[in-house]
Amino acid sequence: MPQTPLVSVRDLTIGAKTDSGRKVHIINGVSFDIAPGEILALIGESGSGKTTIALSLMGHARTGCSITGGQIRVGRHDVTAMSERARQVLRGTEVSYVPQSAAAAFNPSQRIIDQVIEISTIHKLMSRANAEKKAIELFRALALPDPETIGQRYPHQVSGGQLQRLSAAMALIGDPQLVIFDEPTTALDVTTQIEVLRAFKSVMQKSGASGVYVSHDLAVVAQIADRIIVLRSGEIQEEGPAQQILDAPTHPYTKELLAAFEPVPHEAVAAGEAKVRSSILRVADLHIGYGKEFGREPALKVVRKVNFKIERGRNLGVIGESGSGKSTLARAIAGIVPAYRGTMEFDGKEFGMSLANRSKEELRRVQIVFQLADTALNPSHSIEAIIGRPLTFYRGLKGGQREARVIELLDMVKLPAALRHRLPSELSGGQKQRVNLARALAAEPDLILCDEITSALDTVVAASILDLLKELQRELNLSYMFISHDLSTVEAICDDVLVMYNGEVVEALPAADMSSKATHPYSRLLISSVPKLDTGWLSGLEQDPELVAAFSKR
Amino acid sequence: MTKRTLSRRLPTPRNLGYSFNWVGRIGLTLILFWAIVALIGPWITPYPVGKVVDWDFFGPMSQKFWLGTDYLGRDVLSRVFMGARYTVGLALAGVTLACTGGVILGMIAAVVGGWFDTILSRLLDAFNGIPSLLFGLVVVAAVGSSIPVLILTLAAIYLPGAYRFARALAVNVNTMDFVTVARARGETTLYLILREIFPNILGPVLADLGLRFVFIVLVLSGLSFLGLGVQPPNADWGALVRENIEGLSLGAPAVIFPSIAIASLTISVNMFIDNLPTRIRDRSE
Numbered sequence A: 001m002p003q004t005p006l007v008s009v010r011d012l013t014i015g016a017k018t019d020s021g022r023k024v025h026i027i028n029g030v031s032f033d034i035a036p037g038e039i040l041a042l043i044g045e046s047g048s049g050k051t052t053i054a055l056s057l058m059g060h061a062r063t064g065c066s067i068t069g070g071q072i073r074v075g076r077h078d079v080t081a082m083s084e085r086a087r088q089v090l091r092g093t094e095v096s097y098v099p100q101s102a103a104a105a106f107n108p109s110q111r112i113i114d115q116v117i118e119i120s121t122i123h124k125l126m127s128r129a130n131a132e133k134k135a136i137e138l139f140r141a142l143a144l145p146d147p148e149t150i151g152q153r154y155p156h157q158v159s160g161g162q163l164q165r166l167s168a169a170m171a172l173i174g175d176p177q178l179v180i181f182d183e184p185t186t187a188l189d190v191t192t193q194i195e196v197l198r199a200f201k202s203v204m205q206k207s208g209a210s211g212v213y214v215s216h217d218l219a220v221v222a223q224i225a226d227r228i229i230v231l232r233s234g235e236i237q238e239e240g241p242a243q244q245i246l247d248a249p250t251h252p253y254t255k256e257l258l259a260a261f262e263p264v265p266h267e268a269v270a271a272g273e274a275k276v277r278s279s280i281l282r283v284a285d286l287h288i289g290y291g292k293e294f295g296r297e298p299a300l301k302v303v304r305k306v307n308f309k310i311e312r313g314r315n316l317g318v319i320g321e322s323g324s325g326k327s328t329l330a331r332a333i334a335g336i337v338p339a340y341r342g343t344m345e346f347d348g349k350e351f352g353m354s355l356a357n358r359s360k361e362e363l364r365r366v367q368i369v370f371q372l373a374d375t376a377l378n379p380s381h382s383i384e385a386i387i388g389r390p391l392t393f394y395r396g397l398k399g400g401q402r403e404a405r406v407i408e409l410l411d412m413v414k415l416p417a418a419l420r421h422r423l424p425s426e427l428s429g430g431q432k433q434r435v436n437l438a439r440a441l442a443a444e445p446d447l448i449l450c451d452e453i454t455s456a457l458d459t460v461v462a463a464s465i466l467d468l469l470k471e472l473q474r475e476l477n478l479s480y481m482f483i484s485h486d487l488s489t490v491e492a493i494c495d496d497v498l499v500m501y502n503g504e505v506v507e508a509l510p511a512a513d514m515s516s517k518a519t520h521p522y523s524r525l526l527i528s529s530v531p532k533l534d535t536g537w538l539s540g541l542e543q544d545p546e547l548v549a550a551f552s553k554r
Numbered sequence B: 001m002t003k004r005t006l007s008r009r010l011p012t013p014r015n016l017g018y019s020f021n022w023v024g025r026i027g028l029t030l031i032l033f034w035a036i037v038a039l040i041g042p043w044i045t046p047y048p049v050g051k052v053v054d055w056d057f058f059g060p061m062s063q064k065f066w067l068g069t070d071y072l073g074r075d076v077l078s079r080v081f082m083g084a085r086y087t088v089g090l091a092l093a094g095v096t097l098a099c100t101g102g103v104i105l106g107m108i109a110a111v112v113g114g115w116f117d118t119i120l121s122r123l124l125d126a127f128n129g130i131p132s133l134l135f136g137l138v139v140v141a142a143v144g145s146s147i148p149v150l151i152l153t154l155a156a157i158y159l160p161g162a163y164r165f166a167r168a169l170a171v172n173v174n175t176m177d178f179v180t181v182a183r184a185r186g187e188t189t190l191y192l193i194l195r196e197i198f199p200n201i202l203g204p205v206l207a208d209l210g211l212r213f214v215f216i217v218l219v220l221s222g223l224s225f226l227g228l229g230v231q232p233p234n235a236d237w238g239a240l241v242r243e244n245i246e247g248l249s250l251g252a253p254a255v256i257f258p259s260i261a262i263a264s265l266t267i268s269v270n271m272f273i274d275n276l277p278t279r280i281r282d283r284s285e
Helices: A050-056 A084-090 A112-116 A118-122 A128-141 A160-172 A190-207 A218-224 A242-247 A252-261 A270-274 A326-334 A360-365 A383-395 A399-412 A417-421 A429-442 A459-476 A487-493 A511-517 A521-529 A545-551 B022-044 B076-112 B114-128 B132-143 B147-174 B177-185 B189-225 B237-243 B245-250 B253-274
Strands: A007-017 A023-034 A039-043 A065-074 A095-098 A178-182 A210-215 A227-232 A235-241 A279-294 A297-311 A315-319 A341-346 A366-369 A447-451 A479-484 A496-501 A504-510
Touching: A007 A050, A023 A050, A023 A065, A023 A235, A039 A050, A039 A218, A050 A065, A050 A178, A050 A210, A095 A160, A112 A118, A112 A128, A112 A160, A118 A128, A128 A160, A128 A190, A160 A178, A160 A190, A190 A218, A190 A521, A210 A218, A218 A242, A218 A252, A227 A242, A227 A252, A235 A242, A235 A252, A252 A459, A279 A326, A279 A479, A297 A315, A297 A326, A297 A479, A297 A496, A297 A504, A315 A326, A315 A487, A326 A366, A326 A447, A326 A479, A360 A366, A360 A383, A366 A429, A366 B177, A383 A399, A383 A417, A383 A429, A383 B177, A399 A417, A399 A429, A429 A447, A429 A459, A459 A479, A459 A487, A479 A487, A487 A511, A496 A511, A496 A521, A504 A511, A504 A521, A511 A521, B022 B076, B022 B253, B076 B114, B076 B147, B076 B189, B076 B237, B076 B253, B114 B147, B132 B147, B132 B189, B147 B189, B177 B189, B189 B237, B189 B253, B237 B245, B237 B253, B245 B253
Parallel strands: A039 A210, A039 A227, A095 A178, A178 A210, A315 A479, A315 A496, A366 A447, A447 A479
Antiparallel strands: A007 A023, A007 A065, A227 A235, A279 A297, A279 A341, A496 A504
16 A cells, blocks of 8 residues: 555454463454544454453553563554553544444433534533544534534434434544544434445544454445455454455355355245145234233323234245334243234134143243343253253153253254253353254244344354254254344345234245245335445445335434 | 362362361351350250359369359359350341342342332331331340240341341442343343342352441340340340449459450451451442
8 A cells, every 4th residue: 555554553462361260362463554534344243352452552451461572552552552541631632433333322311412523522622512523524514413412412312323323423523543433323223224224334434444344244344345354263354445346255264254145045944835724823913012001091002903824844934124123922822922913823723822821731832032141041050950851841751861862852952962061151152042943842842932042143143043944844843933133144045025014014935936925115215224245236226215214214 | 059060070179169268267267166065055065054153152163063153053054055046046047038028128129229229228227217226125135935936036126237238238239230131131120139149249248247246246245244145044145244243342253254255256257257258249340
């Protein structure tokens, strides 16, 4: 590069001390440059060190970690050699940070404007009036509604997407040369994500600052970054311009990442087609709600008028944004949240609405798997106890028989048998999700309700879980009801798809026709909002603004 | 507790994660010392508890009477050893009853919820409003002082607190997905409480138990100080302090040593509880 880079990192090593006192290297000899005005993406799985590197650019290391070697230069400053006091001056004015969860980063008891201009107050950059004027300009540049007055609100009075943009305004108020974005759109819905990405992109272009964009999502990164660094276990695997990484990756790991992104079209299980299809679950006119009941209807009605059926050996996908009622629907089918109106028929028989109205045998045949394996597995039980409990409970298995079956189930989900003696905290995220699945399989159900089971996992791990689900289906003739906000996941595993919006099913159609034949405007919006592995996708994307305004809660 | 087989590792406390630091060990040693004294007290006391052995009252520490003599000329060492029985025993029985009852009720309330939770919580809240020493005074004055009455009174005073504490913890655990999964499986309330919730609140509950034990020792000493605790000629440590209080101005060991005994027990229990093995303390994390 002809001009001197704004940031140069040389041989960066970051170490940490584990609980047992052992010293480990999290980051190993990482070197890279960032040119002025360039946006660099750090991409990798959880634990690859991407956030750790990004934070080190501010001279910050998380508790227990420390920068043990190498050099970081930002502008004229040598960050590694600076005192903590000097770094404080650097932060906010030269380098600033946009966190993943804006909701957690804002103080709920202060007005937004006070928090946005806090940096200028701390560093005494400008008068309050000037700072507020500048904030309003930034709000306008970030395409926030009511830029003049939005600062007067409290954080809970704006939506998640707006809050994320406000946190970008907070980062930009001190005119930094470098902005660090730490997975800022990961927690957002796809339709909201587009708007936030657009705002980030335009505001970064205008300000001319450099950026570091940390993400695990290649498609998102492709829209905003000029250059991509692929990380794995604290080491750079591949570095190159965004277009090259996407089109011509050289490193096998990058290829694996890209391959996990390709949706594999799902084919219905062949075994199911030979037999006459019987419907395993039929739901008619289901209404679900929470809260105190008035008459026979609860105060808060979450899901209304849902009709569908699942055939044996086939999979139903339910897709929608957060708050659309898709998880509630799964809980109602599992009986955890009783539906207050409608009927459910399971394998031709009437199905009780609440847990108390179902027999043990009926409960056994429907199992639910939750999104977060961390909270779905009891931290004080061994894996054997977790998987073994349904065996004892439904089948009365004990001792050696039970142990043999646990080993069999672990083998089914492709985990080693020795794992059964461990506690959940001693497993990785993907392993936990497999145990979670094995527990559901232990009951030998006919229908498994999967509530966003791949959302919290890394791309490669999620893809392998999906493969596992398909394989299990072939062997066991299961049906899945697959709840997700991710269109490609649903396409990869489901035969039919329900699109939910605001508690109602707006469209039902075969998964294969999802992109081509969806007619409901909301389905179209959802489909068009999924980022594609193409650097020009965001700039080329045209969405009907009226449609967007009508359906997304920005 | 869960039976856990760990493969290919020697089951030493350290490997099992049950080791703890030296502050905790000192605490445990002191607790064990007092527990042993409470158990074998009658066989190691040099003199009978109620017997006047010396003509001199508030006698100093000597070869014959290691901790001196009390206001009647009885041997203080013997009386402290026998007092351990009452203090440790009563407090242990009281705290066990209070915590068992409170924790079980708290977990049931958290799992069952609804009106059961509301009624029980309000009831115990109201009960909690009565000052503990005053309640003890009234009960003991009305029913008379005997060991069972003392234990039940102490348990009743500290049950609502244990209930509140356990319920708050259990409500948090109850919302976790693994409890929902167990519930969807069709498990009974008893299973949910014992297997899913209890192991995850055990650490904080033990810490609370330690704290409550100390409070009970203090209230018991307070009751005895007012003359409503263990009745003469036997005495718990609080009673020993009371009956020898006049010796304070003389600097008599008869009043100092029972005080030290109370302090050493309560402090060592706290030292131990605060330094419980991480495996127990941080289970829920």
